[in-house]
Amino acid sequence: MISQEKMPSLVYFVRAKREDGDDVLAAKAEKVFLETGLKVQIDDKSFVALKIHFGEQGNTGYIKPQWLKNTIHQLKKKTSRVFLTDSNTLYVGKRSNSVEHLHLAWNHGFTPENVRAPIIIADGLKGGEEEEVEINLKRVKTAKIGSVFLNSDVLVCLTHFTGHGLSGFGGAIKNLGMGCASRAGKLDQHSEVHPWVNPKYCTDCGVCFDHCPAEALIHKEDKAFIVEDKCIGCGECLVVCNAGAVKFRWDSDIVRVQEKISEYAYSLWKSLKGNALCLNFLLKITKDCDCMAKDEPAIVEDIGILGSLDPVAIDQASVDLVLEKSGKDILKEGYDVDWSVQLKHGVKIGLGSRDYEIIEL
Numbered sequence: 001m002i003s004q005e006k007m008p009s010l011v012y013f014v015r016a017k018r019e020d021g022d023d024v025l026a027a028k029a030e031k032v033f034l035e036t037g038l039k040v041q042i043d044d045k046s047f048v049a050l051k052i053h054f055g056e057q058g059n060t061g062y063i064k065p066q067w068l069k070n071t072i073h074q075l076k077k078k079t080s081r082v083f084l085t086d087s088n089t090l091y092v093g094k095r096s097n098s099v100e101h102l103h104l105a106w107n108h109g110f111t112p113e114n115v116r117a118p119i120i121i122a123d124g125l126k127g128g129e130e131e132e133v134e135i136n137l138k139r140v141k142t143a144k145i146g147s148v149f150l151n152s153d154v155l156v157c158l159t160h161f162t163g164h165g166l167s168g169f170g171g172a173i174k175n176l177g178m179g180c181a182s183r184a185g186k187l188d189q190h191s192e193v194h195p196w197v198n199p200k201y202c203t204d205c206g207v208c209f210d211h212c213p214a215e216a217l218i219h220k221e222d223k224a225f226i227v228e229d230k231c232i233g234c235g236e237c238l239v240v241c242n243a244g245a246v247k248f249r250w251d252s253d254i255v256r257v258q259e260k261i262s263e264y265a266y267s268l269w270k271s272l273k274g275n276a277l278c279l280n281f282l283l284k285i286t287k288d289c290d291c292m293a294k295d296e297p298a299i300v301e302d303i304g305i306l307g308s309l310d311p312v313a314i315d316q317a318s319v320d321l322v323l324e325k326s327g328k329d330i331l332k333e334g335y336d337v338d339w340s341v342q343l344k345h346g347v348k349i350g351l352g353s354r355d356y357e358i359i360e361l
């Protein structure tokens with residue numbers, strides 16, 4: 001009998017660094033896209049959504065519009081219906097409604113002149129335009145996804161790979177799972193997160209109060225205190241607290257939130273029936289994601305651009321390259337989070353494979 005061994009997922013890779021310059025990076029991204037996108041069905045009627053994070057105001061790590069121009073040009077040879085998209089955020093910032101979100105995207109250079117494609121915010125004016133996808137998995141029965149993602153024929157998931165406070169790293173899985181969820185979908189995933197303030201470390205500086213979108217923080221005996229009933233688990237207080245006073249129950253909360261993220265990613269991936277691909281940009285890899293409203297230094301040298309039809313494989317390959325380049329688990333150094341949960345759960349539910357073959361272009 002012939003063995004039916006599963007083949008490893010292919011991950012295409014080109015080495016790149018910011019010093020290459022915009023034109024070279026655009027050509028390198030195009031090269032990875034062309035190799036990866038060969039099998040994706042696109043005709044002249046296809047709506048092609050390029051899912052991206054435009055970067056919070058003050059952030060400098062986001063994928064630059066200039067790096068996408070060749071890829072968009074290639075897509076537009078097949079269909080004129082190409083657009084950039086993201087969903088609104090849960091937290092206070094310039095991306096919590098479509099109007100400010102669009103202004104911010106323009107300020108970061110995502111103008112029609114630069115990218116030759118319009119922007120459509122995926123979940124409407126205030127994040128309420130969603131569709132439900134029934135998946136009946138361990139953590140999520142019905143996922144709530146921004147309607148534009150589900151109404152598109154093809155999805156190109158463009159991810160700036162970074163560290164992350166809740167998931168250890170933010171890659172394609174997080175970009176799909178959390179990044180494509182509607183406001184209610186994001187709330188659903190964050191509802192697993194229950195932070196608390198360790199009074200021993202809190203200096204009562206007040207910074208977390210300014211960033212909390214739910215007014216869940218109060219002063220108690222000259223320390224910050226989180227009112228659990230009000231907290232929506234967005235994790236903002238964790239990233240803004242320089243004293244390290246905000247704590248999570250890493251073992252339970254972090255496992256649940258990562259598993260939910262993977263299940264949300266699966267709901268969208270399954271709905272797209274294979275008409276989707278991922279590009280991960282391992283350039284200016286920062287400790288936090290592009291939701292941070294500030295310029296953060298890179299934690300490791302630039303590595304390159306990866307492409308795959310498998311969101312688990314591309315994230316596993318990205319992690320492996322980052323760990324290899326830094327010579328240690330630099331992701332765990334940022335936040336003491338077991339980042340492997342999202343990958344392991346992704347395999348378990350059929351989102352993809354951790355077994356990959358890297359093809360350097």
Ligand code: SF4
Binds near residue numbers: 201207245
């Ligand atoms: S940011 Fe940190 S140190 Fe400052 S009040 Fe909040 S918990 Fe306390």
Ligand code: SF4
Binds near residue numbers: 236
């Ligand atoms: S207390 Fe922290 S996690 Fe809870 S809503 Fe406020 S900022 Fe978000």
